Amino acid sequence: MKEKFYITSPIFYPNAVLHVGHAYTITVCDAIARWQKLSGKEVYFLAGADENAGKVAKAAEAAGNDIEEHLEAITDAFKDLYAKLDISYDQFIRTTDKEVHWPGAIALWQKLVEAGDIEKRTYSGLYCPQCEAFYTEKELIEGKCPLHGIELQKLEEENYFFKLSKYTQILKEKIESGEFVVLPDTRKNEILAQLERGLEDVSFSRPVKSVPHGIPVPGDPSQVMYVWCDALTSYMSAVGYGRDEEMFEKWWPADIHVVGKDILRFHAAIWPAMLLSAGLPLPKVVMAHGFVLSGGQKMSKSVGNTVDPLELINEFGADAVRYYLLRKIPSFEDGTLTYDLVKDAYNGDLANGLGNLVSRVLTMSEKNLSAPVMPEANTIPEAFIEAMNRFDLNRAANIVWERIGELDKKIQDTEPFKLVKVDEEAGKKIITELALELYTVGRMLNPLMPDTSKKIKQLVKANKKPEAPLFLRKD
Numbered sequence: 001m002k003e004k005f006y007i008t009s010p011i012f013y014p015n016a017v018l019h020v021g022h023a024y025t026i027t028v029c030d031a032i033a034r035w036q037k038l039s040g041k042e043v044y045f046l047a048g049a050d051e052n053a054g055k056v057a058k059a060a061e062a063a064g065n066d067i068e069e070h071l072e073a074i075t076d077a078f079k080d081l082y083a084k085l086d087i088s089y090d091q092f093i094r095t096t097d098k099e100v101h102w103p104g105a106i107a108l109w110q111k112l113v114e115a116g117d118i119e120k121r122t123y124s125g126l127y128c129p130q131c132e133a134f135y136t137e138k139e140l141i142e143g144k145c146p147l148h149g150i151e152l153q154k155l156e157e158e159n160y161f162f163k164l165s166k167y168t169q170i171l172k173e174k175i176e177s178g179e180f181v182v183l184p185d186t187r188k189n190e191i192l193a194q195l196e197r198g199l200e201d202v203s204f205s206r207p208v209k210s211v212p213h214g215i216p217v218p219g220d221p222s223q224v225m226y227v228w229c230d231a232l233t234s235y236m237s238a239v240g241y242g243r244d245e246e247m248f249e250k251w252w253p254a255d256i257h258v259v260g261k262d263i264l265r266f267h268a269a270i271w272p273a274m275l276l277s278a279g280l281p282l283p284k285v286v287m288a289h290g291f292v293l294s295g296g297q298k299m300s301k302s303v304g305n306t307v308d309p310l311e312l313i314n315e316f317g318a319d320a321v322r323y324y325l326l327r328k329i330p331s332f333e334d335g336t337l338t339y340d341l342v343k344d345a346y347n348g349d350l351a352n353g354l355g356n357l358v359s360r361v362l363t364m365s366e367k368n369l370s371a372p373v374m375p376e377a378n379t380i381p382e383a384f385i386e387a388m389n390r391f392d393l394n395r396a397a398n399i400v401w402e403r404i405g406e407l408d409k410k411i412q413d414t415e416p417f418k419l420v421k422v423d424e425e426a427g428k429k430i431i432t433e434l435a436l437e438l439y440t441v442g443r444m445l446n447p448l449m450p451d452t453s454k455k456i457k458q459l460v461k462a463n464k465k466p467e468a469p470l471f472l473r474k475d
């Protein structure tokens with residue numbers, strides 16, 4: 001039986017215009033998923049949308065749309081982007097899905113109640129209407145929302161609370177011992193510092209009047225679940241929690257949750273605490289990646305520095321966009337993307353680099369070898385395997401391009417196209433080696449640039465030079 005690997009992308013908030021950040025997160029997930037599949041595991045890859053927020057309803061209303069149609073259109077836009085980026089997800093969960101998602105959210109809530117961790121309290125707190133979240137004084141930056149920099153509203157409500165504070169110590173131990181892995185170390189230290197300061201109990205429900213389409217709290221129709229028990233639970237409901245025990249047994253716990261660094265606390269503190277309360281296994285890894293910046297700033301509509309991922313895909317193709325995101329953005333830190341940077345990388349590394357190498361090697365092999373080369377199994381270098389297993393995709397991509405550079409140099413140093421005329425055997429031997437090494441490059445590209453990988457492997461196996469360059473130079 002194959003080992004399983006369950007990977008989740010964050011479920012995106014459907015109130016935003018698609019931007020490069022969405023493309024980045026999902027491409028990171030896809031590269032990991034494809035790699036695990038290539039390594040022989042049975043992979044389940046979850047994507048989705050967090051649709052039950054009050055703000056979503058307001059946005060639909062403001063646009064004069066029916067909420068269901070509004071959400072449908074946004075989901076379609078995500079799915080369209082994923083299809084264009086060649087994303088191999090297995091399921092797209094929507095938290096408005098009453099059959100797939102709601103039973104799991106309700107079942108988990110009940111578990112938390114049984115554990116004595118849910119309590120009704122009058123809550124008076126600082127509320128950011130844009131985050132739709134309450135903040136504690138400690139979390140504010142200069143008295144304002146840490147994400148939006150706006151003044152917060154003082155709000156008083158009757159809510160259910162989850163006793164998060166109770167789990168501070170055990171979470172700390174599990175993260176420190178490595179039983180629950182938070183990547184990278186900078187983020188692990190950040191969460192440990194938060195745990196050191198202590199966690200406060202969190203508001204876990206909202207009055208139904210403010211979020212009319214949310215999931216009702218079991219036994220109290222005046223309240224709906226707040227984002228924690230609703231959205232985070234989708235990672236389990238998607239694989240059967242609350243409705244299909246066999247499926248859930250098979251896939252849970254998640255092997256990795258990939259998240260942006262801005263939602264680390266939710267995934268490395270609130271979510272595992274909920275699971276501990278319910279007596280369920282914790283995900284093995286939470287990996288927080290950085291932001292894709294443009295001109296040194298986070299992309300935002302108000303700054304006017306957003307880059308539309310669909311425009312990039314139209315211009316350069318899916319694999320080129322994947323290449324940029326995986327190679328030029330450090331896997332665990334912030335990176336920069338602008339249209340011009342993508343174009344430079346495309347021309348330099350893809351048209352001149354990889355594309356040119358493919359043409360040169362296969363032109364020589366088609367001309368001089370009477371039959372296609374026979375690649376051996378398992379030729380992927382150990383360093384690449386190790387980088388992919390550590391989720392360091394940026395390092396893995398660098399290894400591929402180091403190899404491409406070495407092959408270019410080998411051609412330059414040995415000039416096999418000349419050598420073959422004076423010493424046929426020696427020339428053919430080098431050309432054979434080059435074709436086999438190119439095949440290995442094709443193999444390594446499988447998780448990073450799946451279409452290019454397939455093309456290279458097909459061409460080597462057919463011993464044919466490409467009919468057109470793999471990447472046409474852009475002026």
Ligand SMILES: [Zn+2]
Pocket residue numbers: 128129130131132145146147148149
């Ligand atoms: Zn905010």
